Amino acid sequence: MSSVSFSGLATGLDTGSIISQLVELKRAPIYRLQKDKKSYQDQISSLATLKTKLLAVQTAARKLDTASEFSSAKATSSLAEALTATASGSAAPGQYDIFVKTLATAQKLQSQAYASKQDNIGAGTLSVTVGGETKSLTLVGVNTLEGLAGIINDNFEGVSASVINTGAATDPYRLVVNGSEAGTANAFTLDLSGLSGGVVPTMTTLSTAENATLTVDGIDVIATSNNPTDVISGLTLNLLEASATQKITISVARDTDGISAKVKGMVDAYNDLYTYLDKQTAAEGSLRGNSAARTVDSRITSLISSSLDGGLGAISRLSEMGITRGEDGTLEFDDAEFKEVPRRAVRQRARLLHQPRRQRRQGLPAGPGHQEHDQQHRGPVQDLHRLAEQAHQVHGRQHQPL
Structure with missing residues (x-):
């Protein structure tokens, strides 16, 4: 359809252009609403992604939230087809010589x-x-x-x-x-x-129903099943074959590879969250100015940075485990450095894990004195678990009105 123009009249006005501009002026509120709608949709999508990354931090941290998980052990057998073992964190490092004389049987x-x-x-x-x-x-x-x-x-x-x-x-x-x-x-x-x-x-x-019989380091033992948990402290045995003359050695050592993988998983999850927040809360990000995102960013960042005061906080402890903070704010993990930790009395550190949490449950005030005590008694795993607590506290915030 051709446009209508009165430009040939004495006025000399380009009325077609004026009318088009007036129409666009009337449409401006619609354009603003459409832009706002897209902005809200982008925020909803970004908050959903943020929730996923928060839960990833929480899941990774919970794999390290107890002393037994942090000091987990691994058991290996010299004859796995006859006897295997699974170690918990309470298992003492060492070797056990075992003879499986008879297996337990069912009637x-x-x-x-x-x-x-x-x-x-x-x-x-x-x-x-x-x-x-x-x-x-x-x-x-x-x-x-x-x-x-x-x-x-x-x-x-x-x-x-x-x-x-x-x-x-x-x-x-x-x-x-x-x-x-x-x-x-x-x-x-x-x-x-x-x-x-x-x-x-x-x-x-x-x-007939019979118990298993075995010897452990020369001591005769009767086990009520083929999967006894009470023969050796911290070990679950899995009796598979009996041989009164076949010695089987179970070796127990710190599972440094398994623990290292858990810590690296925690660091990776934190870095993924940190990088995502940094991008989405920037000037061009979809979560710029969003209160929920600001809360998450503030809590997660302060967990790492505020504990530096006095050299007793998270980074000081974490650095002893091979975890340091890079120039861009992300965490860096040195696997070789971390694997030295079990040789430096990891159990003593593990005993400190839950002390601050118990104090909070007992209702102690969170004043300056308490904060100082918290810093002095907070171990590296406690710091990692606090990341999960922060994630849990803001878990439902993505559903707040935008």
């Missing part, structure tokens, strides 16, 4: 042979006793061998039943009842004497 019973798993086994009362506790159940009507297995599974704890097809030319089916766990404490009694009116199963023993 197992079998019935006589049946021609069909649908054979009638009768009706009446059956009972199962496990750990000194007896439970009875009354069966009525016609009950099959397969049905009895299902009844045992559905109604009795500590045992399981199945019908086995042996493949024999005649009478291939047998009822087999197993104890759920190995060890003498899990022995059971199955009483079917109260059944009648069919071919009642007669149970015989395939295996």
